[in-house]
Structure formats: structure tokens, C-alpha cells
Amino acid sequence: MWRYHNPVAVTFGVGSLETLAARVAGRSYLLVTYPDTRFAALAEQVSARLGPPVARVSDVAPNPDLADLDRQTARVAQARATAEVVLAVGGGSVIDSAKVLAAAGGGEGAVEALLAGGEPPAGWRPLPLIAVPTTAGTGSEVTSWATVWDRAASTKRSLDHPRLYPEAAVIDPALMCAMPRALTISTGLDALSHALESLWNRHINPISAMHAVAAARTILEVLPALACAPDDLDLRRRMAQAALSAGLAFSGTRTAIAHAISYPVTLHHGVPHGIACSFTLPMILHGLADADGLTGWALREIFGPDLRAGAWRLAAFLEGLDVHLEPADYGIGATEWSEILAAATAGDRGRNFIATAAAVQPLPPRPSDQTPTVPNR
Ligand SMILES: NC(=O)c1ccc[n+]([C@@H]2O[C@H](COP(=O)([O-])OP(=O)(O)OC[C@H]3O[C@@H](n4cnc5c(N)ncnc54)[C@H](O)[C@@H]3O)[C@@H](O)[C@H]2O)c1
Ligand SMILES: [Fe+2]
Structure with missing residues (x-):
């Protein structure tokens, strides 16, 4: 039900x-x-x-x-x-x-x-x-x-x-046309995070999943182009619609582990919200590579059948938007990172996550056959 x-x-x-x-x-x-x-x-x-x-x-x-x-x-x-x-x-x-x-x-x-x-x-x-x-x-x-x-x-x-x-x-x-590049990217990645967080979420349902898939696919396609063409009104329109779809997806499920991790990263390291909640997305996706059910279906609709390869493409997508992927890149040492993960999984948002903190591990070394291109299916 x-x-x-x-x-x-x-x-x-x-x-x-x-x-x-x-x-x-x-x-x-x-x-x-x-x-x-x-x-x-x-x-x-x-x-x-x-x-x-x-x-x-x-x-x-x-x-x-x-x-x-x-x-x-x-x-x-x-x-x-x-x-x-x-x-x-x-x-x-x-x-x-x-x-x-x-x-x-x-x-x-x-x-x-x-x-x-x-x-x-x-x-x-x-x-x-x-x-x-x-x-x-x-x-x-x-x-x-x-x-x-x-x-x-x-x-x-x-x-x-x-x-x-x-x-x-x-x-x-x-x-939205006046938004500078960095703001366009950080806000767009916030929307991507909302879409994905509504999917690896205990409250996922078929309607939220459809909104999330539509949002994520559009953002992966549109955001790199928009970052290069901020005045393109049609790209702005597509990005605004994707952010709305992501909003409709997570308005019922709420967010999950990536947002729970993001709050101390913003508070203590001054990282903009959209970057703080998106730099962990590839590692979370990699940890869920064997996901099944509605979550697994929706993630494969977005990233293709191999979610490990999808995680690497997502990493390349973020790097292409100048997003660093390691906690250390934000001045977070190993001890602080463990504390952030422990607090995140214990809180409300963390409890929405379908897996445990064990799924949030650094990405393994990039396989040599993975070309770092923007995501495609
Ligand atoms: N309530 C929710 O559902 C929800 C969800 C996610 C995030 N948030 C919160 O929202 C806040 C972040 O909001 P945000 O990312 O939209 O940014 P923001 O509202 O903090 O704005 C950031 C900057 O962007 C500028 N700006 C805004 N629109 C602009 C435009 N069209 N052109 C040029 N400059 C513009 C503003 O002047 C401001 O300096 C955080 O506090 C975050 O925690 C709330
Ligand atoms: Fe957010």
C-alpha cells in the first residue's frame, strides 16, 4: 500500500x-x-x-x-x-x-x-x-x-x-536566467540529489519514482549544457521543470543519507547546499549497485543496467561540473568523516535510507575501461 x-x-x-x-x-x-x-x-x-x-x-x-x-x-x-x-x-x-x-x-x-x-x-x-x-x-x-x-x-x-x-x-x-554558473550548478545538483534521495528511500512509491526518474534524466542531460549556455531559455525551462519534478518526488519521501551527510559539511566547512548533498551521490550509488525492487528499477532507468558503471559515469558528470568527490577535498579528515557518517545514519534523514552507512564507501579505483564521459544510457 x-x-x-x-x-x-x-x-x-x-x-x-x-x-x-x-x-x-x-x-x-x-x-x-x-x-x-x-x-x-x-x-x-x-x-x-x-x-x-x-x-x-x-x-x-x-x-x-x-x-x-x-x-x-x-x-x-x-x-x-x-x-x-x-x-x-x-x-x-x-x-x-x-x-x-x-x-x-x-x-x-x-x-x-x-x-x-x-x-x-x-x-x-x-x-x-x-x-x-x-x-x-x-x-x-x-x-x-x-x-x-x-x-x-x-x-x-x-x-x-x-x-x-x-x-x-x-x-x-x-x-532564473540571471543565475551565475556556480549557482546554476549547485542548485541543479541539489535537485538531482532530491531525485536520487527519493529513490534510495524507504518511502519510495510509484508516483515519486516516476517524478524522480524524469527529473534525474533531464538534469544529467541538461545541466552540463546549461552551465555553458546560461542564457538559453529552453535549457532553463527544462532545468526548472526537472527541479519541480524532483520536488514532487521528494515532497512525500523526504531526503535520505546524502542530505543527512550534507548539513555538517555546509555548517562546518561552508560548502554550498547543492554541492554538499551531491558529492557523495556516486559512492552511494556504487554501494547500491545490487539494488532491486522499485529502487533498482528506477536507478537503472536513469543509469543503465550496470549501476557500478553508472556510479562512475555520475562521478565523471560531477567532475565535469567542477565538483570534487572526496571528503578530504572539503577539508574533512578521516575521523570527522566517520563521525559525520555515524550521525547521519542515526538521524531521521539517515533512517529514510534503504541501506546502512556501510553502503557509503569511497569509490574503488576507476576501472581502466570506464571512459569518463557524461552519463548516457
Ligand atoms: N525546504 C526545502 O524543501 C528545501 C530543500 C532543499 C534546500 N533547502 C534550503 O534552501 C536553501 C538554499 O536555497 P537555494 O539553493 O535556492 O539558494 P539561496 O536561496 O540560498 O540563494 C543563494 C544566492 O542566490 C542568489 N540568487 C537567487 N536567485 C537568483 C537569480 N535568479 N539570479 C541571480 N542570483 C540569484 C541569491 O541572491 C543568493 O545570494 C538552503 O538553506 C537549503 O537548506 C530547502
Ligand atoms: Fe536539498
Whole structure:
């Protein structure tokens, strides 16, 4: 028996930003975005169409920190009381911050309770959220959780509740064209990780698997081309659709061991999220070379019948995007790596993984007959 559910109303396509006013439908809104000039201009463009927001939170930094979120939440407390909807225009950090603000708008103490892994107070009704992603990676526009970084406690937390699914996502690939190469690659690899993590996952189901296969095949084909042609709107469209599919895949399964490993790598070594959760993918795939059932079928749909050879092709694909594959490349020594693996397998995400830490071993020496080319089937 399995179940698949995703309640987000998705509008997708070049020019879909034009439909935002219909989605907001005259409601008063709180606008959340980044401080950069580019986003100030985009916020103006949005305000010109929708009318002015009741307030703006425009100081979202990458990997939003709990202390900053507390300050932002307090700063807009009064205005938030009059907002009928939260509008997020930005990547995962903006959408996740908007989820925190939406949750805070639903009742006192809800954010603290949820971050502690508990239940929100009775009667909690978060503000509805409309997400306009500007990166193609996190899938946060179709998930019901937010990643909150708690640097003071040196840890990563989750705000996770079914009521935190956005009401709607408006995905306009034209908004993604300004992403520089490194951001295009790291966010694209985050999406690839979501797809694969939903496959080597105890919660895999036939619908999540179909989304994941479609996402991974597209990303393996499109991302190297997009890294060389960042203005190609059709490649941007395909990458945005793949990131959405990956989001729909892992919105029900959640992530697994690669993400569990990634959090301390980002926190303690400053590695961008998409790189931190993708450099381990080839070793995990290699460890699952004999996978069967739905996971085995889906991985072979992506990488071909020989998953060991597929792992090497995936390694070559990542190296072609300038991603280093060894923990030592990120300044992680053997002792720290063992500790990271032990903590990762013990946590919630690690427990979603269909195998154990024993499956996460360095790739054996590359067989001489494996030509390091981009993946193909
Ligand atoms: N909630 C979820 O489901 C989920 C899933 C995966 C990751 N995350 C979280 O999302 C965050 C990462 O989000 P992200 O990877 O989208 O990046 P981000 O939101 O952190 O943005 C990174 C940088 O990209 C810039 N940027 C964004 N869009 C741009 C564009 N179109 N053109 C030029 N520059 C642009 C921003 O100004 C920012 O400086 C992390 O905190 C991660 O943990 C959440
Ligand atoms: Fe991720």
C-alpha cells in the first residue's frame, strides 16, 4: 500500500509571472525576498502589478539563520497581523524564510514548537504562502518544510508541517536566467540529489519514482549544457521543470543519507547546499549497485543496467561540473568523516535510507575501461 499527495497549485512556464496577480487575488500580502539590487527591482515590478505589500522582508541571506529569522519575525509582527498571504520571490532561502513567517503568523509559539519537533498550539492556522522560485533546485515551492540553520547551536533544524505546503507556486524559468554558473550548478545538483534521495528511500512509491526518474534524466542531460549556455531559455525551462519534478518526488519521501551527510559539511566547512548533498551521490550509488525492487528499477532507468558503471559515469558528470568527490577535498579528515557518517545514519534523514552507512564507501579505483564521459544510457 502506498499514498501520494501534493496539494500545491502549480503554474509553470516562461511569462507565468504575469499570472501572479490572479493567484494573489487582491489579498493583502507580505513580500519576502533578498536584498540584492536585482531583487529590489523585481519586488518593485511585483508591487506595481499587485499594489504595495503590507510589509517587506528583503534582507534574507543564503541559508537562513534562526537568529535572523527571529529578528525578521519580530520586525514585521504588526504588519503581519494584517497580511492575508505571504509572497516569496527568491530561491530556497527566501521560500523557507517565508514559511517561517507564515507559520509565525498563525499563532504565538508555533515556530518554536515546530522547530523543537513538537505540535503547534491548538487553532494554529499559518498564513497561506505563494512561492515564486528564482532558482531551480530546492523544490521548496512544493514541500511542506523549511530548513532553518541554527549557527549558534551549530546545527540545522526543520520546520515541518503539512499546513506549510505553499498554496501555490508560480514557476517562471525566465526569472532564473540571471543565475551565475556556480549557482546554476549547485542548485541543479541539489535537485538531482532530491531525485536520487527519493529513490534510495524507504518511502519510495510509484508516483515519486516516476517524478524522480524524469527529473534525474533531464538534469544529467541538461545541466552540463546549461552551465555553458546560461542564457538559453529552453535549457532553463527544462532545468526548472526537472527541479519541480524532483520536488514532487521528494515532497512525500523526504531526503535520505546524502542530505543527512550534507548539513555538517555546509555548517562546518561552508560548502554550498547543492554541492554538499551531491558529492557523495556516486559512492552511494556504487554501494547500491545490487539494488532491486522499485529502487533498482528506477536507478537503472536513469543509469543503465550496470549501476557500478553508472556510479562512475555520475562521478565523471560531477567532475565535469567542477565538483570534487572526496571528503578530504572539503577539508574533512578521516575521523570527522566517520563521525559525520555515524550521525547521519542515526538521524531521521539517515533512517529514510534503504541501506546502512556501510553502503557509503569511497569509490574503488576507476576501472581502466570506464571512459569518463557524461552519463548516457
Ligand atoms: N525546504 C526545502 O524543501 C528545501 C530543500 C532543499 C534546500 N533547502 C534550503 O534552501 C536553501 C538554499 O536555497 P537555494 O539553493 O535556492 O539558494 P539561496 O536561496 O540560498 O540563494 C543563494 C544566492 O542566490 C542568489 N540568487 C537567487 N536567485 C537568483 C537569480 N535568479 N539570479 C541571480 N542570483 C540569484 C541569491 O541572491 C543568493 O545570494 C538552503 O538553506 C537549503 O537548506 C530547502
Ligand atoms: Fe536539498
